Amino acid sequence: MDTQLTQTSLSKSATRAASSGFRRGTITKVLTYVLLIALAALMLLPFIWMASASLKLDKDVFRFPIEWIPQDPQWENYRTIWTRIPFMTFVMNSLKLTVIITFLQVATSSFAAYAFAKLDFRGRDLLFLAYLGSIAIPWQVYMIPQFILMRELDLVDKHMSLILLQAFTAFGVFLLRQFFISVPNEILDAARIDGLSEYGIYFRIMLPLSKPALATLTIFSAVFVWNDFMGPLIYLHSESLKTIQLGLRMFIQQYSTDYALIMAASLVSLVPVVVLFLAFQRFFVEGIGTTGIKG
C-alpha cells in the first residue's frame, strides 16, 4: 500500500490510473485505522467497563444504556474492599512470593544458562534436552507427584512449597540461553586471555551485556507468579497465606452480588501488572519475539 502511495506522489504525470490508485490507497488507509481502533476498543472496553462499574452502586452496575462515567462515583467502594476480606494480607503474600520466586528464578536460571550457552562440558546436550523436554510436558501432568512430594516434606500450606516449585524453571534457563548465545565468543575469549575466571566473565561481562534479557525474564516471572491461580489453589489453604488471585476468587464467591465491589477488587488486583507491563512492555514484546515461549 505504501509503495503504491509513494509511487503515486512521485510520478509527476498525474494520469487517471495513478489518481484512482491514490484514492483507493487513502480509503484503505482510513479503513485500516477504523479497524485498528475498533479492535483496540474490543480489547479495552471490558477493562473500562470494569473501572466504571467499580465506581457505581450495585444496583446501577447493570443499568442500560451503560453510564460510562458514573455521575456519583462511589469511591468508598475502594475503601470497603479492604475491610470485607483481608485483602491487604493477600496482596502482601502475593508480593512476597513474587519477589522471592522471581529473584531466585533469575539468579539460578542465568547462572545455568551461562553454562549451557557458553561452556563446553560433558552431558551438556543431554541435560539441555531434559530441560527442553520438560517445557513440552504440561505441568498438570506431574502436579500430583509434586503435591505428594511436598506433603512428604511437610511443606503443604506453606509459602515454601510454591517457592521451591516455581523458582527453578526450565523456561527461565531456556529464555536466557537464547539471549546469551548471541553474545560473541570473541568478547569472552578476550576476557579469558586477560585472566578472568568464568565466574568473573559471568558477573562482569555476561550480566551487564544481557540486561534486556534479564529484565524480560524478571517481568515474565513476576507476572506469572502474581497471576498464578492453580498453584496457590492447590498448596495454600490457610487464609493468612492466600494470594491475591485466591482472595479475589474468595471475594467473588462470598459477595457474589456485590458487583461493584467485585469489580473494584478485580481492578486493584490488576494494578501491579498494568504498571509493570506499561513500564516494560518493550521487553515483553522482544522476549516473545525471541523465544516465543511463555511461563
Add this chain to the structure above:
Amino acid sequence: MGTMKLTLKAASPSKRRRQLSKNLVAYSFILPNLLGFAIFTLVPIAFSLGLSFMHWDGANEISWAGLDNFKALRDDDTFNIALKNTLWYVGGTVPLTMACSLGLAVLLNQPIRGRNFFRTVYFFPYVASLVAVAVVWNMLFFPSAGPVNELLRTLGVDNPPRWSASVDWAMPTVVMASVWRGMGYYMVIYLAALQGIPQILYESASIEGANAWQKFRHITVPLLTPATFFISIMLTISSFKVFDLILVMTNGGPGRATNVLVLHTYNTAFRQFKFGYSSSIAMVLFALVMIITVIQFYMEKRWVEYSQV
C-alpha cells in the same frame, strides 16, 4: 569428586585435567538450578507415570492397580464428557486464535501511526489475570441484565443466548474469552516473523502486477509457515491445559457442559483424594498432547517452508 580428580590426574596428561576442571566449573554454574529442577520437576515427571498404575488415597497403603484406573476411565461419565469438552475447546480455540492473531499481525505490519500503542493494547489482556478476566466476562455476558445481552435486545434480538449459564452456549463463551485473551500474544510472534520477510519480495511482486491478496497468499502465508507451525504447537499445548478460566467462569458447568480434563484431574486428586486415578487422567492428557504434537511434527514436512531468503 576429589578422588576421581586424583585418579584421572595420575592417569592422564594435563589436557584431560583441564577438561575436568572445565566440567566442574560448568557444573557449578548449573547446580543451583539443576538441583531444584531435578527434585521438583524431573522426579515428579518420572513418578507421574507410575502413580497412574496405583491405587492411593494419600492416607492408606499404596497398592498396585495395574490397568484398573485406565479401565475405570472408560465407564467414568465425567471423564468422557471432560475429554469431549477438552477436544471441543482445543478445536475451537486453536484455529480461531491463530486466524485472529494473524489478522492482527498483518494489520499492524503496515506503515501506520501509533503502531506501538495498538500493539500494547492488543497484548494487554494477555497479562491481565485470568480470574479478573473471567469475572468481568461473566458480568458482561450476564444473561438477564448484562450489557452484551442488553445491547443485543436493543438491536432486535429477542432471545439472546444465556452464554455461560446455558449448556449450549457455555463452551462457545469460554472459547470466545480465551481467543480474546490470547490473540495479542500470538500476534507478537507473527509480527516478529512478518518483519523477517524481505520487503523486496513484495516490491518485485508489485512490479509484476500482483494484487494485495495474491501477495498475501503467495508471499506472506508461505513465509509465515514456520511461525504458524510453532504457534500451532504452543497453542495446542496451552489449550489442553485450560483450567483457571473455566474454574472461575463456569466451574465446569452448567452441569458438566464445560468440565475439562484438567478440572476433572484437579477434582479427583484434591477434592476426592484419588491420587492414582487422577494420575491416569493426567496421563491421558499427556498422551493426547504428545500424539497431537507428534502428528504436527510429522505433518511439518508437508506444509512448512523453510526457505533461504
